[in-house]
Amino acid sequence: MSKTTDIPFFDGNVSFNAQHAALGAFFSFTCGHFGTRGGFGLQIGTPGNQDLFIGVKDGDRFSRSPLKVLPFFEGAATDEAARYDVEKKTADAARPMLQVHRRGEIRRQYGLATDRWTTPDFSFALYTPFFPLPEPTPAAGEALRLAILPAIIGELTIDNTAGAGPKTAIFAINFTDRGTRMLDDAGRVVGFALGRSMGVRAIPDPQSSARPLHFMRWTPESGVADPSTHLLGTCPGIGVTVPAGERYTLRLAIGAHLDGVVTTRLEGRYLYTREWPNLEAVLAAAAGRADVLVARARELDAELLASRLSPAQQFILAHAARSYHGSTQLLDVGGEPFWIVNEGEYVMINTLDLSVDQVFWELKHNPWVVRNLLENFVRHYSYVDQVKVPTPEAIERIRSQHVASADVHNTPRTLGTAVPLELFELRDGGISFCHDMGSFNQFSPFGNSSYELSDLVGCFSYMTAEQLCNWILMATCYVAKTGDVDWARRQRHVIDACHRSLQNRCTTGQGEYVGSPGLDSGRCRSGSEITTYDSLDHSLAQTRNNLYMAVKVWASWYGLYRLHEHLGDRAMSERAEVGAAQAARSVTTQLRPDGWIPAVFEPGNPGQQSRILPAIEGLVYVLYCCGCEHRVHRDDWHLNADHASLIAALRTHAATLLGDEQQRNNFADGGLRLSSTSDNSWMSKIALAQHVARRLLRLDEDPQIRERLERADRAHVAWQTEPQGKSGSAYWACSDQIVNGVAAGSKYYPRIVTSVLWMEE
C-alpha cells in the first residue's frame, strides 16, 4: 500500500480533465471531467473517446450489489442523482447495478505528477512521472528507458480493513473503437488491450494473496459479474476482490505502442520502438518499474510542494506539465532523434512560436531537444526571402488601410486591404524559419509551414520577422543555459545569417534602420506580416511598428550580441549592440507622459489605444540568460543607458497597466488581460509577463500589484477548471486562449509550461 502524499485537496471545481501523459509518445490518458469520455488518446490532440468505469462494489465479483464508480463516462449525471440512469440513451431500462459517486463524495489531489481521487469507498491515482531525457544514444540505457517509456501508472486502493465481507474493485474501459482483446498470456498476465496500440495490465499487490481478475462484456457491471469473458465485448476490465480485513493496492500499467512509420515526408517511428517491440513489452516494462515510477512521481510532487509557488501557481504548472507531455513526440527519423511538440488541438508540428516559449521548460529538463529543434529548423524549415520596400504609392495605400478588428475570438480577421506586390521593390531579406513543420504527423514541404499563406493581412499570414527572432532567442537561451559554445561555433554561419536577415528587415527601406521590422517578407506577396498573437486584436496583429515586436527585436539583438561575444566576433557584437540600442530607443521614445506605451506606434492606428502586457515579454530572455549566469543584477547591459532606459520605461508601462485604477488589463474576475482592448487572453503569455513583472521588474514589491497578481493567479485556475461541458476548458485539459474566462481556442495546449519560469530562483 502506498503512503498518501501530502498534496492538499484541490479546493476548486474538481471536475476537470488532465492529460495523464508519458513523454514523447503523443499519448495521453485523459480523465477527470465528469460526464464525458476520455481515456486513451493517441496522436489525436483531443481527449479520447472511451467511457471509464473505476469503482467498487460490496461482495465478490458475482454479488448483486451495485458497482459505484467515478463519473468518468458520458452521461454520468453526478449532480442530479446518485443513481445513473441510461434510460434515455439506450433501449435498456435503468442500470440499477451501476451507481456513480456524486461530486461531493469526490476529493482530488493534483500534484505535479500525481492525480488522486478519493471517495468514501476507494481512492484512484494516476502517476505521471517524468525523468530527464538523455540524448538517445546506445549508452543512454536505463535512463533513456525511464524517460521514454510510453506508459503511466494507475493505482486503485481499497481499504477493507474494517469490512465485514469482501469488496470488489474494478477498472474498466468501454471502447468506442473496436478491436478489444484480453492480455491472457496463458494466465500469467491479467490485462486488456485495444488492438496493438493501447492497453492496461494489472500489477498485483505483493502484500496480498488476492489475485487480479479480468472480464469483458458490453458493460462493466455485467462483465464483472460474469465468469465468462466475451471476446465480442467492448468493455474489458481488470478487478480484484479484497477480503475483509485487507487493504489492497491494485496498480495498473497503462501504456501505448505504435509501430512502424507514423509520419509522411520525413518518415519517423517512435523512438521507443527501439526499446520495446510491442505493447506487451511496454506494459511489462512499466509493471516491472512501477515502484521506481511512483517514487519519482512523489519526488516531483514534493519538489513542487516545497517551492515558494502559491497553490494556484502550483496548479497551473502541474496542469501545464501534463498537457505539454501529452503533446510531445520523440521520433527516430532515419536513425536520428527528432523532437516534436505538437500544437495542442491544432497538432501543428513544432510551431516555432511555441518552441521559443517552451524553451525554458526544455532547457530545465531536456536541453538537447532545443538543439535538436534549432538544427531541424535550419535543415528543413528555414528559407531565404526578399523583403518588400514600398513605393510611395504603396506607402500611401498602407497608410489608408483601415484596420478593423473587433473581438471575434479565433476567427481570422482582415486588418486591411492587401496592397499589390507590384507596388513594392524587392530587396534581399535573408534567412528565416517556418511557423511550423507541418501538422497531424504530415511534414509540410521543406521550407514551408502548414500555417502560413500569401496575400493575407491577418491570421495565417507569414510571421517571418518574429520566427527569425524566435530562432535567435532559442539559440541564445540554449547557449546561455548549457554553455555549449562548440555548438554555436558550428552554427556560426546561421547566426551570422540571422544577424544580416534581422538587419535587412529593421529598416524603412530608405536607408534608415529602425527598432522593429519595417519591411514585410516578399513571401507575404500582397499581404503583410503578423505576430504570433494571430487572433488577439489589432494591438498585437501587425509586425511593423509594434511595441511587442520592438522589444522582441531588442532581445534578439541582445541574443546576437551574446552569441557573437561567445564566438569572439567583436565587430558583429558591436553591430548587434547598435541594433539593440536602436530598438530600445524606438520604444522609450514612445512612452507617454501618463506612463504607458501604445501597442502600435503608427499615428491613427487603433492600436494606439491598446495597453499591452506583452510589451515586457521580450525582457524574459535577458532575465533568463543573466539568470543562467547568476548575474541578473549586474549584467553590463543594465548599465548601458539605452537598455537601462528601456527597462525603466517598460517597468513604468507595466506598473501603469498592473496598477491601473480602472483595471483595464484585468477581467472582472481579476484574471489578466493581455491587451486592454481585447477579451482574448493567453495563459502561456500571461505567465511570461507575470514572471517578468515579478522577478525582473519587482513590481510585486507594491502590495496592491502583488495582491492583484495573486488574485489573477486564482482566476486563472478557475479559467482552467470552471467551464464545464465538452466545449469548456475543464474538458480541454489546459487551454491557452481564454475569452472572458472560457477557453475559446488553443485547447489541449502545451505552451502553458512557460509557468516553469516561476520556479526560477
Next chain:
Amino acid sequence: MSKTTDIPFFDGNVSFNAQHAALGAFFSFTCGHFGTRGGFGLQIGTPGNQDLFIGVKDGDRFSRSPLKVLPFFEGAATDEAARYDVEKKTADAARPMLQVHRRGEIRRQYGLATDRWTTPDFSFALYTPFFPLPEPTPAAGEALRLAILPAIIGELTIDNTAGAGPKTAIFAINFTDRGTRMLDDAGRVVGFALGRSMGVRAIPDPQSSARPLHFMRWTPESGVADPSTHLLGTCPGIGVTVPAGERYTLRLAIGAHLDGVVTTRLEGRYLYTREWPNLEAVLAAAAGRADVLVARARELDAELLASRLSPAQQFILAHAARSYHGSTQLLDVGGEPFWIVNEGEYVMINTLDLSVDQVFWELKHNPWVVRNLLENFVRHYSYVDQVKVPTPEAIERIRSQHVASADVHNTPRTLGTAVPLELFELRDGGISFCHDMGSFNQFSPFGNSSYELSDLVGCFSYMTAEQLCNWILMATCYVAKTGDVDWARRQRHVIDACHRSLQNRCTTGQGEYVGSPGLDSGRCRSGSEITTYDSLDHSLAQTRNNLYMAVKVWASWYGLYRLHEHLGDRAMSERAEVGAAQAARSVTTQLRPDGWIPAVFEPGNPGQQSRILPAIEGLVYVLYCCGCEHRVHRDDWHLNADHASLIAALRTHAATLLGDEQQRNNFADGGLRLSSTSDNSWMSKIALAQHVARRLLRLDEDPQIRERLERADRAHVAWQTEPQGKSGSAYWACSDQIVNGVAAGSKYYPRIVTSVLWMEE
C-alpha cells in the same frame, strides 16, 4: 473518353450506398446514399466518415459560379431544394456557392463492376474490377498484382463540346479524421492523401492538354477558387478546367495502404505490402493500370448483363459482390498467405458459417482460398470436445424447457432454462471447428472463437455440430470443384476425424443413431447448441431434432461419402451412406399429410408450427457437387430410395411453402420469409433456397411459383435500396438480416454472394 457501357439505368431508388472495394484490402470507398457520409473505410466494417463533393461549375476555377455536386455529404437535402443550405448545421450563413443535384437529376447504372451516376452536367463512375486471385507465389507476377492492388478507379466525365466557356469539375473529400496532405512530388503528381493510409491521384486525360489541378481548404467551393493550398485544410480536392469544345475524362486512382502488422496473436501484414511499399506506390500502380482495370470492369459488367439473370437478380449479385470484396483481407502471416473474410459490421474473422456459404463464390473465382481457410481452421481453430449424454433427470428437465422466442430482431434470446452439466454424462465427441477466428483484427485464443460462450441456450452458444458440417461441406465442395484429391489425401486424418465426430453426435446417447445431432457439445456446459440462424426464431435455433440441421447432416454424410470414395476407403464411404440414409429417413418420416415438414421434430415444441425454407438449404451441396461433375440428373444418390425420397419430400415441402395460398412464407411485399413464424429473413439464405428451388427442384416450372419468386426478387432489391437514413439498409450497402423489409442486423455484409449460384448453368 470512355464509351458508356450498356448497363441499363437502375429503375429503383438510386439513393443507396455501395462498397466500392478492392480485393483483400479490407477497404471500401463507400458512397451512393444521399445526405450521409462515406468515402474511405479501412478495417472498420461500416461506411467511412467523409463528405464527398463531386461536381462541376461553370467557368474556370476562380469563377463566381456555384459548384453543383452529387449529394454525397451529410445534410445534402436533395429532395427539398436544389440549393444546399447549411445554416442549421453551422454558424455560417447559406452556402450559395455550393448547390446539390436533386434526386430527379441523377440517374444511376449499377453493373457488376461499374457504378455510374449521370447528371445533366457530368457523369461520375467508380470501377471495381476483380481478377482471379492466384496463389501468392513469386511466380504469380502481374496476375497477382492486378488481383490484390488495393485501389479502385474513379472517372469524372465532363462533356463541354457544346459549351461556350470553360467548365471546372472537382472531386474533393472533406475528412473528419485529421492528417490531410497533398501528393505533390515536385508537381509530377496531382493528388491528396490522409496520412499514409488513403489517397487519390489524378490521371489526366491523354486526349486533352488541360492539366488537373489540386486544392485544399475547409470547403470544396472555397478550395477550388483559391490559388493557395492551405495545408491546415480538411477538404483536399482534385479538379480540372475543361475548355469549351472539349470532352474530358478525369480518372482517379483511389487507393489504400496499411503498412506493418495489423493483427494480434497471429501477426499479419497485408499481402499487398509485398508488392508496394507505400500509398504512393499503390496509386502509381493503379494509375499505370487504369486502362486495364476499366476494361476488366466492363468485361465483368458485360458478363453479368449477358447472363439469364433478371435485372433484380443482377442487382443483388452486383451489390453482394462489392460488399464481399470490401470485407476481404489477404494477409501475409509469417510468409504464408492467410485469407480472411470479415463478417460485415460485426467484423468477426472468417466466421465459418459464412465461409460455407461463400464457398460457391470463392470456388468460382479463387479456389485456393477455400483450401487456405480449411487448413487454417484445422491448424488453429479446431478443437476436440466431449458430448453430453443426458441422464433421465436431464431428459425430463430438457423436455420441460419452455421455448420462448418472440421476434425480437437481433437480441439474444433465452430459449429455456439451462440444465446443469452435472446431470449429463460426458463421452467422446470429436473434432469440430470454431465459429470464427476472432474479431476486428484480433485473433482469438487458438481453439476458441470470439462468438461462442458456455452456459447459454440461445444466441452466443456453441455451434459445434453445424460448424463440423460446415468444414466437411467446404472440403467436399473444394474437392468436387478443383479435383484436388491430393489435398484430400493429405487431410485424410481430418476427414476421418470429422466422420467419427459426426457419428458421435448423431446419437441419442442410448446407442441409437439419429439423423440429426442428438447430443450437445460439452463446451456448452449447462447450455445447448444453436444453429447459424442465431437470431431468427425458435424454428432454427436449436440444433437437436431440427429439420434444417437434419438435411445439413444428410448433406455432410453425402460429402463424407464422396471424400471417402476419393480416398478409396470403401468401408468409411459405406458408413457415411448409412448415416445419410438415417438422416434422410429422419426427415421423410416427418412429412405431414398436408405436404410440409415441421421445423423442429419435438412434439409440443413451437417449432412444430414453423414452415422453414432453409429445410432445402442442405440440398445445395449435392446440387453443387453434382453440377461440378455435370451429372446433376444422373447422380447415383438420386437412385437410392432413401435419398430420392428425401429430395421428393423436400420438394413437396418447398412447393407447399412457395405455393401456399396464405403466403405464410412471403412478406406483404412478396419477399421471402425463411420461417413462416418470423419477421426476420436473411438475404444470403434466401438466395440459397431460391437456387435449390429453381435449379434442383425445378419449382419454377409452376407458373405461379415462378411469378412469386420473381416478385420476391424485386422485393429483395427494394429491401436493399428503399430504407433510407443512417439506420436504413440503403446506407448499409448490402445487408443480410432483414426484418419486414428493413435491415435489422448483419449489415455491410459479405455473405449475399451466395447469389453467385444463380449464375450456375
